[in-house]
Amino acid sequence: MxxxxxxxxxxxxxxxxxxxxxxxxxxxxxxxxxxxxxxxxxxxxxxxxxxxGQQAQVQTASLTQQADSQAIAADATAKKDAEESARKQAAEDAIAKQKAAEKAEKLEKERKEALAASRSASRDASTLTAVPGKSYTVAEIQAMARQVVAADQWTCFSNIVNHESTWNYKAVNPSSGAYGLFQALPGSKMSSVGSDWQTNPATQIKWGLNYMESRYGSPCGAWDFWQSNHWY
Incomplete structure (x- = not known):
């Protein structure tokens, strides 16, 4: 035409x-x-x-303009979607952080309650006695300790004594002079409980249990520290 x-x-x-x-x-x-x-x-x-001859150019220009408009619209939609996704992620992260904090708080509360229960479960160590001058076997010393150590703390308590002295209440470290079931350094620390600290396992048990509870909260607290440092 x-x-x-x-x-x-x-x-x-x-x-x-x-x-x-x-x-x-x-x-x-x-x-x-x-x-x-x-x-x-x-x-x-x-x-x-x-x-x-120019109609093809006009059509091409028109198509290019349409493509540019569509690309701009697509970019705007993508940006909007990205912003919405970021808002949702931020909200989810905040909720997760709050839940983690609440969980940590709950675990800490349970730990403190368990510690308090453990302390209340321990019998009064002041009633623990031993016969002066008598030699005690490992079984006898362990039986003595069981009278005042809470059942759920016994394994931790026993582990420490095993590693420190193998339940020998007269054990002496030749290098440092640490003494007794708990290798107190110096051994005279135990005199705060009784002057017979060198020969009386009951006196040593009283001192050792009090030391673990006052310094680490419990025998298991002391054992946790010991495993990381090999001393307590």
Whole structure:
């Protein structure tokens, strides 16, 4: 189709639109559509004036503009989605952090309650006695200690004594001079409980249990420290 025939077709189409608009306007009592139709005809005439060789360029430019608009819209949507996702993640992280703090607080409370229960379960060590001058076997010393050490703390208590003295209440460290079941350094520390600390395992047990509870909270607290440091 030549440039002239394209222009003619556009004019003819615009004329037809004008005619239909005029009829419609008359029927409705409104003559304004005639002006709109004239504008449409003018636009069609302008489009028809574009040389056939440039029409592909115009179409390409139009498609590129549409693609750019779609890309901008897609970027805006992606940004909005990312912001929403970040807000949700931040909220989830805050909830998780709060739950972790509550769990830690609960565990600490349970630990303190267990420690308090353990202390209350320990019998009064002041009633523990031994016969002066008597030699005691390991079994006898252990039986003595069981009278004042809480059942749930016994294994920890026993582990420390095993490692320190193998339940020998007269054990002496030749290098440091540490003495007794708990290898007190110096051994005279145990005199705070009784002057017979060198020969009385009951005196040593009283001192050792009091030391573990006052310094580490419990025999198991002392054992935990011992495992990490090999001393307590």
């Amino acid at each position: 030549s440039r002239i025939s394209v222009r003619g077709l556009a004019v003819a189409s615009a004329t037809a639109v004008t005619a239909v608009g005029a009829v419609t306007g008359v029927a409705s009592g409104n003559t304004a559509p005639a002006n709109d139709a004239e504008a449409t005809a003018g636009d069609a005439t302008l489009l028809a004036d574009i040389p056939a």
